[in-house]
Amino acid sequence: xxxxxxxxxxxxxxxxxxxxxxxxxxxxxxxxxxxxxxxxxxxxxxxxxxxxxxxxxxxxxxxxxxxxxxxxxxxxxxxxxxxxxxxxxxxxxxxxxxxxxxxxxxxxxxxxxxxxxxxxxxxxxxxxxxxxxxxxxxxxxxxxxxxxxxxxxxxxxxxxxxxxxxxxxxxxxxxxxxxxxxxxxxxxxxxxxxxxxxxxxxxxxxxxxxxxxxxxxxxxxxxxxxxxxxxxxxxxxxxxxxxxx
Amino acid sequence: xxxxxxxxxxxxxxxxxxxxxxxxxxxxxxxxxxxxxxxxxxxxxxxxxxxxxxxxxxxxxxxxxxxxxxxxxxxxxxxxxxxxxxxxxxxxxxxxxxxxxxxxxxxxxxxxxxxxx
Numbered sequence: 028x029x030x031x032x033x034x035x036x037x038x039x040x041x042x043x044x045x046x047x048x049x050x051x052x053x054x055x056x057x058x059x060x061x062x063x064x065x066x067x068x069x070x071x072x073x074x075x076x077x078x079x080x081x082x083x084x085x086x087x088x089x090x091x092x093x094x095x096x097x098x099x100x101x102x103x104x105x106x107x108x109x110x111x112x113x114x115x116x117x118x119x120x121x122x123x124x125x126x127x128x129x130x131x132x133x134x135x136x137x138x139x140x141x142x143x144x145x146x147x148x149x150x151x152x153x154x155x156x157x158x159x160x161x162x163x164x165x166x167x168x169x170x171x172x173x174x175x176x177x178x179x180x181x182x183x184x185x186x187x188x189x190x191x192x193x194x195x196x197x198x199x200x201x202x203x204x205x206x207x208x209x210x211x212x213x214x215x216x217x218x219x220x221x222x223x224x225x226x227x228x229x230x231x232x233x234x235x236x237x238x239x240x241x242x243x244x245x246x247x248x249x250x251x252x253x254x255x256x257x258x259x260x261x262x263x264x265x266x267x268x269x270x271x272x
Numbered sequence: 273x274x275x276x277x278x279x280x281x282x283x284x285x286x287x288x289x290x291x292x293x294x295x296x297x298x299x300x301x302x303x304x305x306x307x308x309x310x311x312x313x314x315x316x317x318x319x320x321x322x323x324x325x326x327x328x329x330x331x332x333x334x335x336x337x338x339x340x341x342x343x344x345x346x347x348x349x350x351x352x353x354x355x356x357x358x359x360x361x362x363x364x365x366x367x368x369x370x371x372x373x374x375x376x377x378x379x380x381x382x383x384x385x386x387x388x389x
Binding site for chain 2: 035036037038040041042043044045065066067068069070075077146147149151152154156166168170183185234235
């Protein structure tokens with residue numbers, strides 16, 4: 028039974044597959060994304076987590092569709108301090124690639140440059156997928172839904188750490204740091220629509236406790252490792268430049 | 273959203289292979305319907321489960337996420353997942369999300385059955 032062409036309601040919401048990423052985003056210190064492939068939880072190294080964060084927008088008149096539209100337009104403004112999201116020219120739309128700068132650990136003066144690809148976007152949700160080199164191999168979905176009379180904003184991540192280096196950091200606090208990132212994002216979003224005392228609920232499930240050793244070589248793309256190497260070797264490079272001049 | 277998902281399980285000529293036909297929508301709200309059908313297939317002795325997407329007309333990123341958790345569950349139980357009935361659009365989504373690296377895609381049920389042996 029051969030498959031017949033048929034139209035689907037989600038056709039325009041999905042990005043087309045790409046072999047290598049390119050971006051129109053500007054403003055970031057570095058573009059470490061162009062030329063990379065996207066990765067998801069299937070290609071990650073560490074344990075697989077499903078994390079769901081939600082906040083009830085009590086008192087807000089926004090419908091789920093209004094919320095998602097508002098969220099897309101102002102997405103970078105809800106990120107916690109110290110993190111930057113450089114949107115592509117077309118905004119959050121299927122196939123677009125954004126650049127990010129995030130602190131690898133709280134308070135770090137050094138920022139890690141990476142990005143995300145928008146793989147899905149419709150009136151009720153949008154989703155990102157991470158590129159090679161990102162600390163996480165993940166899909167992250169942002170959505171709005173109705174619970175009774177109240178609109179609920181939700182972030183759901185399905186993720187593995189990309190390599191053993193990040194997995195180790197996840198075991199020693201980075202996992203919780205990542206949770207706080209999304210909790211703070213939803214808190215900021217809720218405040219911006221007039222919720223005075225938002226309560227962010229979180230649910231974390233370890234979907235797969237096994238580590239995928241066949242992806243240990245993801246280390247060669249690691250933005251965290253590259254950043255660490257660049258930081259450690261900076262004095263040597265400085266001395267070398269000085270001796271040449 | 274789960275009201276929009278139907279999952280029907282049936283056995284095949286091969287005793288250890290079942291077909292799970294998915295119709296309607298595939299979102300995160302489809303979890304119970306899909307996992308229940310998968311559980312019935314496993315309880316029936318299936319070692320390979322062929323997911324038939326021939327009746328699928330909407331899938332969002334939550335639906336793709338659900339397929340990954342189903343894949344993990346299948347792997348944990350030593351089961352194999354295959355996919356048939358994907359039109360060009362859904363094949364592209366499998367390629368985009370690199371789900372095609374973990375779930376074998378076949379043009380027809382017969383081809384999947386042959387590969388399951």
